[in-house]
Amino acid sequence: MHAFDVLGDPVRRRILELLAEGEQAAGEIGAVVQEEFGISQPAVSQHLRVLRDNGFTTVRAMGTRRLYSVDPSPLREIDEWLERYRRFWSQRLDALGTELARGKRQRRLSAPSS
């Protein structure tokens, strides 16, 4: 399954958004996602499997819990694929556009403030 297919599902995107805030147990994720999407526990578990199998998450066991974390590798690949299109919106004019956030961060990294 290609990374884009994995991200095609809104439940999986939501799970990744939750994990972006830090490691979480399958049950905690499930509580939120089942509530928001009205699906069953096995459905969530199956989405977690897809994310696992495709390298988007890592898991470690804590007792009976399964703690999930983001593995950024496939997201990074997508970021690289997008590279060839950035010129379509990065070519000047938008110094104050969407790029601003990243621009600022980059600037900070590039030219550390004394």
Place this chain on the structure above:
Amino acid sequence: MHAFDVLGDPVRRRILELLAEGEQAAGEIGAVVQEEFGISQPAVSQHLRVLRDNGFTTVRAMGTRRLYSVDPSPLREIDEWLERYRRFWSQRLDALGTELARGKRQRRLSAPSS
């Protein structure tokens, strides 16, 4: 259809890659894609439709030809969605990593030489 679903298909990704090099007629795209994926002309036309309907391309007519171009809007949205994960691989250490290209570009835009 969500932008990620659109990009889930390898044929559509390939078409966008071809269009990244500039405007092209449906037939030119078709020639390449039919050869590479072994699918029919209608199949390609259907993929072009998905790209059109979801804002990834714009089209203009030249006689009987249909000239397609990249519309970057949805790609940009994806780029923005990815923003929340960049810290996973951008947090230092990779001054010489994948970020390099973009980093350099950003630096150029941010701090014009001379």
Place this chain on the structure above:
DNA sequence: CGTGCTCGTTAGAAATTACTTATATAAGTA
């Protein structure tokens, strides 16, 4: 006109996906 391109649309079959219900396993707890 009529004929040949270029390209899009439709209908239907085949493959894939994302659920639900039912069940399994393993760890904690009384």
Place this chain on the structure above:
DNA sequence: TACTTATATAAGTAATTTCTAACGAGCACG
């Protein structure tokens, strides 16, 4: 041990996607 909690897996079904084959419509050109 028996019971509960946390999570995964399996089987079956419904919805969706992506093809092919067939057809349609617009432009060009003799």
